[in-house]
Amino acid sequence: MPRRLTQAREFVEKLDSLPDDGRLPADAVATLFAVSRRTLLRKVKAGSIPAPTDQSPLTFNVGVIRRALRSLP
8 A cells, every 4th residue: 555545544543633733634635535636636626625724745724624524414
């Protein structure tokens, strides 16, 4: 399994213990939303997934992503 995917899964497993102001890499967010990284970027552009907080490396705010996940039907 690629290292990037392994790290993404580790972040997903620890999501509940991460602080709200923490950062999640794009691969972990894609895993949480069950989409590819490319689809993640499309959904960010469309506004259906919150925008990243940092562009290099692409990371997302943990608290914002938690709220977005809770709001899913």
